[in-house]
Every structure is written in C-alpha cells, then in structure tokens.
Amino acid sequence: MHKKLIATLAMVLAGSTAALADASDGKVKIGILNDQSGVYADFGGKSSYEAALMAVEDFGGKVLGVPVEVVTADHQNKPDIASNIARQWYDTEQVDSIMELTTSSVALAVQAISKEKKKIDIVTGAATTELTGKQCSPYGFHWAYDTHSLAVGTGGALVKQGGDSWFFLTADYAFGYSLEENTGNYVKENGGTVVGAVRHPLATTDFSSFLLQAQSSGAKVIGLANAGLDTSNAIKQAAEFGIVQGGQRLAALLFTLAEVHGLGLDAAQGLTLTEGFYWNRDEESAKFGKRFMERTGKMPNMVHAGTYSAVLQYLKAIEKAGTDETEAVAKELHALPVDDVFAKNGTVAPNGRMIHDMYLLEVKKPDESKEPWDYFKVLATIPGKEAFIDPAQSGCELVKS
Incomplete structure (x- = not known):
C-alpha cells in the first residue's frame, strides 16, 4: 500500500517537474x-x-x-x-x-x-x-x-474614386519606402500614375517645403507615406496651404484611431483610411x-x-x-x-x-459622431486574401513554390 502511494507521489512530482521544465526558467x-x-x-x-x-x-x-x-x-x-x-x-x-x-x-x-x-x-x-x-x-x-494591406485599402479606394495621379510625401526609412512602393504599384496596376515623391526625416516638424513640392506637382492625390505625429503635422500644415481647398486630396496611408483623436474630427473629417480593427465595429x-x-x-x-x-x-x-x-x-x-x-x-x-480581414474606414463629420471616440464609418471589409500579398509571391524563402 505504502509502495503504491510512494509511486503515485513520485509520478505526480515527476509530472510537476516536467511541466516546469517545459516552461524555461519556471x-x-x-x-x-x-x-x-x-x-x-x-x-x-x-x-x-x-x-x-x-x-x-x-x-x-x-x-x-x-x-x-x-x-x-x-x-x-x-x-x-x-x-x-x-x-x-x-x-x-x-x-x-x-x-x-x-x-x-x-x-x-x-x-x-x-x-x-x-x-x-x-x-x-x-x-x-x-x-x-x-x-x-x-x-x-x-x-x-502591413504596407500592402494599406495600399489595397486606402490607395484602392481613392483610385476608384478618380484619384488616378499621385505624389508621395514619404518618411525617409524602411516603412516609408515600403508604403510608397506598395501604394504606387497598386495605383499603377489600376491605371493611375505616380508623378513624383519627396522624402522627409522621421519626426519632422516643418513640412512646408515638402508640401509645396506636392502642391506644385498637380497630382490629384498627395499620399502621406508616414505615420503618427508626422502624418498629423502634415495634415495640419496642408490645411494652412489650402491644399484640399485647391482641389487636391490627402491620402493618410497609415492613420489610426489614436491619430484621429489627436487631430480632432474638425481637421480629420472625410479622410479615408484602413485599419485592421475598429472598437465600435x-x-x-x-x-x-x-x-x-x-x-x-x-x-x-x-x-x-x-x-x-x-x-x-x-x-x-x-x-x-x-x-x-x-x-x-x-x-x-x-x-x-x-x-x-x-x-x-x-x-x-x-x-x-x-x-x-482589414477595414476601409472614413472619418465622420463632427455632427455624425454619436459618442466619444465614435469616429469612423466602415465603408468596406477587405478580405484577407485581397489585403495581403500571396505568400508565394512574397519573396520569402520559407514558402515552397
């Protein structure tokens, strides 16, 4: 009887030790x-x-x-x-x-x-x-x-709405290059053109010279291939230059709920953007x-x-x-x-x-918002297979052809 009890306890302890061993460092x-x-x-x-x-x-x-x-x-x-x-x-x-x-x-x-x-x-x-x-x-x-899903969402929506000529204002590092390239390729594949681009350092505070180049390009859409405060500052300063009033559109290619909140609905209303999540969905x-x-x-x-x-x-x-x-x-x-x-x-x-799935969203007008943080209309759901690159076409060596 005692031998069986000891054996049972030994098994329990061994199991506990094994569980701890299976999670490194406890x-x-x-x-x-x-x-x-x-x-x-x-x-x-x-x-x-x-x-x-x-x-x-x-x-x-x-x-x-x-x-x-x-x-x-x-x-x-x-x-x-x-x-x-x-x-x-x-x-x-x-x-x-x-x-x-x-x-x-x-x-x-x-x-x-x-x-x-x-x-x-x-x-x-x-x-x-x-x-x-x-x-x-x-x-x-x-x-x-990723940048491809943003290009398909925001870039695709604007091209379909007639925004078929683009100029990019791009953050000068890997993310910006990738977003500009993915969106530019998508625009061209759908019959549009890319007329030019200018790159700015991360954490730029003065976008004047960059925005003037974008404005003088005559492009229908100015693609903001940046994010965070860079995008918010570019949008604020674009308003000072009367870019939207002059007939050009701004495409905030990576703009989320957090940045809309920081900018406010008065400034952000009407922007089209793409996110993978919306809290009020x-x-x-x-x-x-x-x-x-x-x-x-x-x-x-x-x-x-x-x-x-x-x-x-x-x-x-x-x-x-x-x-x-x-x-x-x-x-x-x-x-x-x-x-x-x-x-x-x-x-x-x-x-x-x-x-x-990803979501194509439009920022609401102030009078359309029913409660705090109620900022978006869901325009469309983008199925995952459309939003992301076919793994076989990704260039990853892990994907068997």
Missing part, C-alpha cells in the same frame, strides 16, 4: 518593445503594454502551470537601441519572445536578432512587407497590418474597447488590439505545444487558427504573415 516572459516617447507613442506606446497585460490576464495569468510575465521598454525609434535591448532581454533576462516593435527599421533589426537567437518575435506595430518577404524568419510573425469589439478605455483612457487602435491578439495566440500556442521551446511554439503558431476580438478566422501563412 516562467514565460514576453517583452513589449516600442516607441513610448516619440512620434509613435500614441500609435502604440505604453497602451500596447496594457493590451499585452490584458491578454495575459484573460488567459489566466499562467501557462503550463507557470506565471506569465510581461516587460516593456522604449526603443526611441532607433534600431541600435532596440538591438541592444533585445540582446540583453534574450541573453540575460530570460525573455522568451519580443512583440509590438513599432518602426520598420527596428522590427527588421530585432527580427534578425530573434532569428539568430532562435526566439519568436511577433510584429504588430511595424508595417514593412519585408518582414514576411526577403527578410522573413521561421520564428518571425507579422500580425496586425460590433458588440464584442465595443466590449473590449470599453475595458481597454478603463485602463488607458483611450480606445484601442489596430496596434493595441493586434498586440492583445498576438500575446493571446502565443500563449495558446505554448499551451498546445506543451512547451515554450521555440521550434514547437512556432509550429503551433503556424497551425492554429486565430479567432479572437481582433481577428476572425485568421490564418498564419508559411512566411509568418497572419492573414485576416
């Missing part, structure tokens, strides 16, 4: 790395950290019987700073996965380090298609949106939005909701794999469907691109 640790003090602080920022905490809490706070910890840091939009933080997190602080990664140059740098270290990264804040293209990684995932998203609002004082955009989804899916993959070992978790991230408040029937392609 915990699962996620790093949220993004811009928390610069032009993209509202775009993602500390609110993305709160979204990650919400996902952990909703999952139960533990996975495989061990606690889940979330840490965060500000990369200041500098790839060298981000790279140093990523290496420190991986090498000395037992971080298992890094997520969010606003700013494409940062995301590409951290994804390269994650690949080297055999760690999973899930990008929600950066946009370049290179993440799942030529610079793809077996451990890298791109979640919320349905009952489930509204419930999530109100929970998020209670914690942060703002409604979530696609980066915040996408970060929630990415963290939740990562924990689901660990649970399904029975371990937090990178190869096993990456396999489950590719296999598991994504079904949460952010994405319905989402799938992860071999190149790491999470394919889901």
